[in-house]
Amino acid sequence: MGNGTSRLYSALTKTLNSSAAAQHAEYLESPDPEHLEPIDPKELLEECRAVLHRRPPRYQRDFVALRTDHPSSHPPIRVMQWNILAQALGEGKDNFAQCPVEALKWEERKCLILEEILAYQPDILCLQEVDHYFDTFQPLLSRLGYQGTFFPKPWSPCLDVEHNNGPDGCALFFLQNRFKLVHSANIRLTAMALKTNQVAIAQTLECKESSRQFCIAVTHLKARTGWEQFRSAQGCDLLRNLQNITQGAKIPLIICGDFNAEPTEEVYRHFASSSLNLNSAYKLLSADGQSEPPYTTWKIRTSGESRHTLDYIWYSKHALSVQSALDLLTEEQIGPNRLPSFNYPSDHLSLVCDFSFNEEPDGLS
Numbered sequence: 382m383g384n385g386t387s388r389l390y391s392a393l394t395k396t397l398n399s400s401a402a403a404q405h406a407e408y409l410e411s412p413d414p415e416h417l418e419p420i421d422p423k424e425l426l427e428e429c430r431a432v433l434h435r436r437p438p439r440y441q442r443d444f445v446a447l448r449t450d451h452p453s454s455h456p457p458i459r460v461m462q463w464n465i466l467a468q469a470l471g472e473g474k475d476n477f478a479q480c481p482v483e484a485l486k487w488e489e490r491k492c493l494i495l496e497e498i499l500a501y502q503p504d505i506l507c508l509q510e511v512d513h514y515f516d517t518f519q520p521l522l523s524r525l526g527y528q529g530t531f532f533p534k535p536w537s538p539c540l541d542v543e544h545n546n547g548p549d550g551c552a553l554f555f556l557q558n559r560f561k562l563v564h565s566a567n568i569r570l571t572a573m574a575l576k577t578n579q580v581a582i583a584q585t586l587e588c589k590e591s592s593r594q595f596c597i598a599v600t601h602l603k604a605r606t607g608w609e610q611f612r613s614a615q616g617c618d619l620l621r622n623l624q625n626i627t628q629g630a631k632i633p634l635i636i637c638g639d640f641n642a643e644p645t646e647e648v649y650r651h652f653a654s655s656s657l658n659l660n661s662a663y664k665l666l667s668a669d670g671q672s673e674p675p676y677t678t679w680k681i682r683t684s685g686e687s688r689h690t691l692d693y694i695w696y697s698k699h700a701l702s703v704q705s706a707l708d709l710l711t712e713e714q715i716g717p718n719r720l721p722s723f724n725y726p727s728d729h730l731s732l733v734c735d736f737s738f739n740e741e742p743d744g745l746s
């Protein structure tokens with residue numbers, strides 16, 4: 382093990398044992414100077430693979446190139462959307478009936494999550510169910526060059542789980558060498574004028590290369606059947622907030638989220654028909670460009686099997702183009718015991734898209 386690797390190994394192991402030092406902080410925007418020593422992503426990936434050596438190999442997912450009428454001279458912006466499964470919920474509340482408890486051990490599951498991030502190297506990372514921000518993702522990702530923000534749920538269900546690691550929430554990371562933060566808002570979503578337990582983060586970023594600005598948002602709406610109207614109201618509140626932040630759709634927008642809603646739900650229709658002119662990126666993987674994928678989450682709970690499309694990446698369809706999208710795992714890859722598993726760390730699949738700005742000088746979002 383070379384010097385670099387042992388340094389890194391100690392960084393990785395340090396994250397295993399430390400408590401969520403700042404778990405009661407509202408959010409964190411600036412990188413901790415203590416963790417600024419850069420890490421080579423390849424070294425961290427090797428380190429993760431060493432921890433995972435007894436696990437089956439990762440499944441191959443390919444990027445599908447999508448037809449676009451807008452060739453771009455700038456490198457694309459790669460965005461990853463992922464509900465990573467809160468450790469406390471996975472072990473304590475989700476009741477995954479077919480997932481062995483050993484597959485949920487944080488020391489290894491953490492490395493599977495990092496491996497997925499390192500494999501695709503997104504420029505922007507939008508995560509839900511993050512309950513290891515301060516002790517794992519913020520310190521490691523800041524050393525990989527990301528600037529992170531965390532906004533925990535006010536009454537996270539993680540806090541009900543014994544030996545929890547603090548509340549879960551949304552986290553947004555962007556590569557500091559590619560973007561400059563222009564504006565940041567932590568939004569507690571309302572429904573019927575009442576504050577809810579769901580949150581969003583919306584940030585306006587400026588591309589250092591092109592000087593173009595855009596807004597990126599991450600959210601996790603209320604789960605479970607029976608809450609469709611509630612989700613719809615939360616979606617309307619988020620759209621209202623984003624109308625203001627984008628100055629009435631003048632600033633192009635990308636919204637990543639676990640909406641906990643199938644495409645048949647009202648909240649989906651609100652987004653699809655919004656005056657923000659949004660399209661859902663993963664529809665572009667379908668033959669007609671009009672259908673969402675058959676699933677983005679697939680699990681077996683004690684209450685039964687649950688296969689749903691709940692996760693989306695929305696984007697301003699006039700101002701942005703999707704150059705490519707990462708295909709989903711097939712049913713065969715997911716396997717009969719579904720997710721999470723020894724192969725894959727969450728019950729939700731990651732979604733990854735490459736975006737480019739449309740070049741028209743008068744192109745509106």
Ligand SMILES: NC(=O)C1=CN([C@@H]2O[C@H](COP(=O)(O)OP(=O)(O)OC[C@H]3O[C@@H](n4cnc5c(N)ncnc54)[C@H](OP(=O)(O)O)[C@@H]3O)[C@@H](O)[C@H]2O)C=CC1
Nearest residue numbers: 464474475476510536537538541578602603604605639641
């Ligand atoms: N202490 C207090 O005063 C309060 C505490 N709370 C706590 O918060 C909880 C509700 O919080 P809220 O944010 O509304 O939660 P949600 O209903 O939105 O669900 C929370 C999590 O549970 C997961 N989930 C979804 N369906 C199931 C299922 N069938 N079985 C197990 N887990 C599931 C969701 O994952 P996914 O999105 O991946 O489906 C989600 O991350 C309460 O149960 C309570 O524990 C809430 C309010 C006040």
Ligand SMILES: [Mg+2]
Nearest residue numbers: 466467470510
């Ligand atoms: Mg969940």
